[in-house]
Amino acid sequence: MSSTPMRDIPRVGFVSLGCPKALVDSEHILTRLRAEGYHVAPDYHSADLVVVNTCGFIDAAVEESLDAIGEALAENGRVIVTGCLGAKGDTVLAHHPQVLAVTGPHAAAEVMEHIHDHLPPPADPYTSLIPPQGLKLTPRHYAYLKISEGCNHRCTFCIIPGLRGDLVSRPAGEVLGEAEHLVAAGVRELNVISQDTSAYGLDLKYRTSFWNGRPVKTRITELARALGGLGAWVRLLYVYPYPHVDELIPLMAEGHILPYLDMPLQHASPRILRLMKRPAHAENALARIRAWRETCPGLTLRSTFIAGFPGETEEDFRQLLEFLEAAELDRVGCFTYSPVEGAAANALPDPVPEEVKAERRDRLMELQAGISARRLARRLGQRIEVLVDAVTEDGAVARSAADAPEIDGVVLVEDGHGLEPGARVEVTVTDTGEYDLWARLDPGAA
Numbered sequence: 479m480s481s482t483p484m485r486d487i488p489r490v491g492f493v494s495l496g497c498p499k500a501l502v503d504s505e506h507i508l509t510r511l512r513a514e515g516y517h518v519a520p521d522y523h524s525a526d527l528v529v530v531n532t533c534g535f536i537d538a539a540v541e542e543s544l545d546a547i548g549e550a551l552a553e554n555g556r557v558i559v560t561g562c563l564g565a566k567g568d569t570v571l572a573h574h575p576q577v578l579a580v581t582g583p584h585a586a587a588e589v590m591e592h593i594h595d596h597l598p599p600p601a602d603p604y605t606s607l608i609p610p611q612g613l614k615l616t617p618r619h620y621a622y623l624k625i626s627e628g629c630n631h632r633c634t635f636c637i638i639p640g641l642r643g644d645l646v647s648r649p650a651g652e653v654l655g656e657a658e659h660l661v662a663a664g665v666r667e668l669n670v671i672s673q674d675t676s677a678y679g680l681d682l683k684y685r686t687s688f689w690n691g692r693p694v695k696t697r698i699t700e701l702a703r704a705l706g707g708l709g710a711w712v713r714l715l716y717v718y719p720y721p722h723v724d725e726l727i728p729l730m731a732e733g734h735i736l737p738y739l740d741m742p743l744q745h746a747s748p749r750i751l752r753l754m755k756r757p758a759h760a761e762n763a764l765a766r767i768r769a770w771r772e773t774c775p776g777l778t779l780r781s782t783f784i785a786g787f788p789g790e791t792e793e794d795f796r797q798l799l800e801f802l803e804a805a806e807l808d809r810v811g812c813f814t815y816s817p818v819e820g821a822a823a824n825a826l827p828d829p830v831p832e833e834v835k836a837e838r839r840d841r842l843m844e845l846q847a848g849i850s851a852r853r854l855a856r857r858l859g860q861r862i863e864v865l866v867d868a869v870t871e872d873g874a875v876a877r878s879a880a881d882a883p884e885i886d887g888v889v890l891v892e893d894g895h896g897l898e899p900g901a902r903v904e905v906t907v908t909d910t911g912e913y914d915l916w917a918r919l920d921p922g923a924a
């Protein structure tokens with residue numbers, strides 16, 4: 479077999495910023511690069527060109543992205559920009575006019591065209607070097623599975639629909655094919671992501687697609703059921719509480735998918751939710767949560783909230799705290815309102831001063847720390863299954879069904895030194911904190 483000498487192989491450096499959706503875009507580009515015979519350079523200096531996949535969600539992310547582009551230009555000089563900030567090409571070019579090209583998010587084909595223009599592929603691609611699951615940026619044992627792109631809502635604080643467009647779902651057969659490859663390659667946990675997981679398939683009118691000769695509707699319930707049959711943990715992220723989400727809870731209760739729902743509610747005051755143009759109403763959310771917990775008592779609920787949205791009064795904020803007390807969510811994140819450039823909410827009257835925003839966020843997180851600790855304390859003495867992420871000298875760092883990677887807590891298995899990353903084992907919970915659990919494989923030996 480003839481081969482291209484190593485020194486002739488073009489090398490592309492890659493910087494990946496942003497959320498799991500951006501990470502999946504990076505993986506697609508990296509997979510195509512390797513498929514065409516490019517090498518991925520480990521540093522700026524050995525790269526012939528650098529791709530920076532940016533985030534543009536909040537001002538801090540814009541700054542981080544602009545800094546990353548500046549660093550790549552200073553260290554390497556030949557830079558292609560893609561991702562959410564790339565959708566605002568003018569901003570990128572105003573700061574860094576010397577970049578070679580700029581594309582928006584979810585544009586692997588366009589990025590590849592620019593790479594071809596500036597760094598042609600080698601004549602003899604090493605196609606056999608690509609692992610069957612493509613190139614992953616996550617550890618081998620878990621992966622993000624993107625089921626759709628874009629969003630049909632127009633929440634006033636969000637610019638994602640402007641950046642990524644309306645909902646475009648991937649046919650269920652295509653998603654299941656990718657999931658099957660991932661599981662065959664050793665992935666033990668599939669984290670299903672999108673901007674709005676409940677809306678999956680709406681744009682395709684829930685069309686039936688085919689997977690291994692079987693019809694599967696492009697709809698979240700049918701997709702979740704099929705994914706659950708692959709043998710890996712299946713976790714659903716970014717789920718809005720639409721009525722048909724009720725159908726998912728029995729799948730969780732029966733063990734097909736993990737009893738975990740990440741549901742970004744953002745607020746609980748009806749007035750603020752209207753100003754935000756959110757798809758769901760807090761009272762409905764509370765009634766739903768209660769019904770879900772009756773069907774599936776082990777359900778873990780995660781949500782995120784915004785403190786200090788324009789016009790938020792102390793009364794609105796009090797309603798949010800009351801909702802949290804009543805809902806007893808397991809995991810909560812809270813951000814202060816950030817006036818992202820281009821968001822409709824910036825034009826609303828009565829902005830909340832920064833110090834009030836920060837003070838409200840801190841109050842919310844303090845209240846929630848007590849709720850989380852109480853919810854976790856119920857797990858003391860329980861026997862639970864965990865997935866090992868890493869092994870350190872203190873034991874194994876693992877996660878249970880209640881812990882999504884990177885955003886939730888962990889389970890520290892104190893006698894887990896002999897375990898391997900990716901192992902799924904049963905442990906007994908021996909201690910609980912505000913966010914994390916401590917456990918042992920063999921509690922009798924403690």
Ligand code: SF4
Pocket residue numbers: 629630631632633636637638639673674
């Ligand atoms: S649901 Fe709202 S916050 Fe989420 S991506 Fe769509 S517009 Fe943005």
